Amino acid sequence: MLYSKEDKDLGMDRKITRRDFLNGVAITVGAAAISSRAFAQGAPDPARLTGLRGQYEGVQSVMHAVRDGTFRLEPGSVRPTKERYDLVVVGAGISGLAAAFHYRQLSPGAKVLLLDPLDDFGGHAKRNEFRVGGRTLIGYGGSQSMQTPSYFSPAVNKLLADIGIEPKKFEGYYDGEWFDKRGLGEGMFFAREVFGSNQLVRVGEKAADWVPKTPLNPKAKQDLIRLLDNPPDYLEGLSRAEKFERLSRITYKEFLLETVKADPQLVTIFQSSTEPYFGVGIDATTCLDAWANHNPGFDGMDLGEKIYKTMSPSGRLARTDPDDYIYHFPDGNAGIARALVRRLIPRALKGRSMEDLVTQRVDYAQLDVPNRPVRLRLGATVVRVRHLGDPATAQEVEVTYVGKGGLQSVRAGHVILACWHKVIPYITDELPAEQVEALKDQVKVPLLYTNVAIRNWRAFDRLKIGNFSAPGTFFANDVGIDFPVSMGAYRFAQRPDEPVLLHLGKVMTSPGKPSREQALEGRRRLQTLSFRDLERTIRDLLGRALSGGGFDPARDIAAITVNRWAHGYAYEYMRPWDAFWPDGPLPIETARRKWGRVAIANSDSGAYAYAHSAIDQGVRAVRELVYVRPDAPAYAKFPGPPPEKLEFIE
Structure with a gap:
């Protein structure tokens, strides 16, 4: 390959x-593929493999063929395995793993099979590992904290x-003073193609101290300082209730341009600020949600701080969060997935402590062993789920999947679908039209989680920044040193000459x-991005933003892993696009209805892209299938039959 200067x-x-993951599956970037069969033979786990990995056959092509109607289940084409389980779980993400675990709690001795098309368990809870300068670096490629x-x-x-997970222990694992002790603050990089010159500015507490150093035009500087330091009541004359009503009907972009009458450069500054929490920028986020996101401009409005609750299905709260954002394994919520697998299949992951979860290796050969009570089968794409008889009276469900042994089927007393909502109508024809439409309502937010291993962080130390935003660029909102978490034998970097992610x-x-159209268009764009272009974008941004600290992208970058989630996080309802929000009825209440011996569990079921929601939905699905004894512990009881909607946090 020819390279320019x-x-x-x-x-x-x-x-x-260089590694490139699409929906959790490694895709080829110039090296030979490693098949899923290798994992059953004891090859290193997916997070640890070096070099490049290819997408093994069938991971996406099979389901795309099912979707497009080109996949045919001909008579006699399915080979029954003669395997029979009490429960089959379709999907081995956090929700599916939690469902399998809770099912066995309520039905001790139950035989369980989990099926997943990927080459690793955990779903969006993805673990990335690197070896740099003799040190192992562990990062998260998906579900974060x-x-x-x-x-x-x-x-x-x-x-x-x-x-075995005690969240309180993270108060010791997470070094909350790591950045402050080193004097590392936040920065904002103004790119030449957006603002006319390349300039990194350290963001201070008072906007009047740092905004004048930026290349913003004079009016934008004035407007930004006022918005951040001393915003007036932009809705003066309205009552608090009237302000809430007004803020719920306009986007934050409209607020900046039409209410604040700010310079358009402020739209560029804040455009991506709401993306990590809401999955869309300020053009599609209401002011009420932007206020919940702590965007500036509302301090003069007397909106109150005490009670603001967006009534999501999982009790999403904003502006009332009492907890620091520290509850993070080095590999993110992959730590939860690993803990679940350790309890379900102890021989696959040894150890007993939270610290062991970080450093112990997974023995993938132990995941799918005959005659074990719990089996986890990777590289298995489910293409059909059907009751053997009338769903109202059937005693068994047949699950058909494509795996390394071809087209096969197993039978189960119960089935939990912990896969995406949009997949479900393609793998069963037993649902009423109303439920099918409700399942199709849930879309996935596409996103990139990229980890870059650098040989040292001296440039950050010299510039005295730990992270920076880059408004108007591709990676506009989130560039910085990873979470400073040390657990057991795994220690986070302490000196500037040590490698970090x-x-x-x-x-x-x-x-x-x-918002939904943005998700669909974003998925199309994400799937067409080349790794080469992404790598060039990453190197160029880091090189320009950190040049003042002596960073050299050619010398200092040791590895790049791109996790491309075309089918990313669950879509959360939001104004103004969802007319039923927040009063209801909500599509998920119809979409997640059980039928016969099949229940649905996934983050889509809660319209809430968080690990605790995935767990809640997994527990709900199990309880819809399994009777809970009247003398069961309080946490496991319902006052009568399982309700359609769980009561979560009040």
């Missing part, structure tokens, strides 16, 4: 570890305790369109 200066020609444990439901708290996040949005 600019590419060579960026290090595009350097031999480093346990947010706000104070608001977890009793079911979530009980399940976490039962698998940088995390770069990107939600694929299409500003100007309704």
Whole structure:
């Protein structure tokens, strides 16, 4: 391959570890593929593999063929395995794993099979590993942290305790003073193509101290300082209730331009600020939600701070969060997935403590062993789920999947579908039209989670920043040193000459369109991005933003892993696009209805893209299938038959 001088200066020609994951599956970036069969033979786990990995056959093509109507289940084409389980779980993400675990709690001795099309368990809870300078670096490639444990439901708290996770211990694992002790603050990078010059500015507490140093035009500087330091009551004359009503009907972009009458450069500054929480930028986020996101401009309005609750199905709260954002394994919520697998299949992952979860290796050969009570079968794409008889009276469900043995089927007393909502209508024809439409309502927010291993963080130390935003660029909102978490034998970097991971996040949005259309368009764009272009973008951004600290992208970058989630996080309802929100009825209440011996569990079921919601939905699905004894512990009881809607946090 020929490289230009600019590419060579960026290090595009350097031999480093490059990995590209699409929906959790490694895709080829110039190296030979490793098949899923290798994992059953004891190969290293997916997070640890170096070099490049290819997408094994059938992971996406099978389901796409089912969707497109080109996949045919001909008579005699399915080979029955003669396997029969009490429960089959379709999907081995956190929700599916939690469902399997809770099912066995309520039905001790039950035989359970989990089926998943990927080459690893955990779903969006993805673990990335690197080896740099003799040190192992562990990062998260998807589901990030346990947010706000104070608001977890009793079911979530009980399940976490039962698998050996004590959130309070993160108060010791997470070094909350790591950045402050080193004088590392936040920065904002103004790119030449957006603002006319390349300039990194350290963001201070008072806007008047740092905004004048930016290349913003004079009016934008004045407007930004006022918005941040001393905003007036932009809705003066309205009551608090009237203000809430007004803020719920206009977007934050409209607020900046039409109410604040700010310079358009402020729209560029804040456009991506709401993406990590809401999956869309300020063009599609209401002012009420932007206020909940702590966007500036509302301090003068007397909106109150005490009670603001967006009544989501999982009790999402905003502006009342009592917890620091510290509940994070080095590999993110992959730590939860690993803890669940350890309890379900002890021989696959040894150890007993939270610290062991970080450093112990998974023995993938132990996941799917005959005659074990719990089996986890990777590389298995389910294509059909049907009751053997009338769903109202049938005693068994047949699950057909494509795996390394071809087209096969197993039977189960119960089935839990812990896969995406949109997949379900393609794998069963037993649902009423109303439920099918409700399932199709849930879309996935596409996003990129990129980990860049650098040989040292001296440039950050010299610049005295730990992270920065880059308004108007591709990675506009989230570039910085990873969470400073040390657990057991795994220790986070202490000195500037030690290697660290940088995390770069990107939600694929299409500003100007309704939120669901943005998700669909973002998915199309994400799937067409080449790894080469992404790598060039990463190297160019880091090289320009950190040049003042002596950062050289050709010399200092040791590895890049891109986790591309075309089918990313669950869509959360929001104004103004969802007319039923927040009063209801909500599509998920119809979509997640059980039928016969089949229940649905996934983060889509809660319209809430968080690990504790995935657990709650897994528990709900199990309880819809399994009778809970009247003398069961309080956390496991319902006052009567399982309700359609769980009561979560009040």
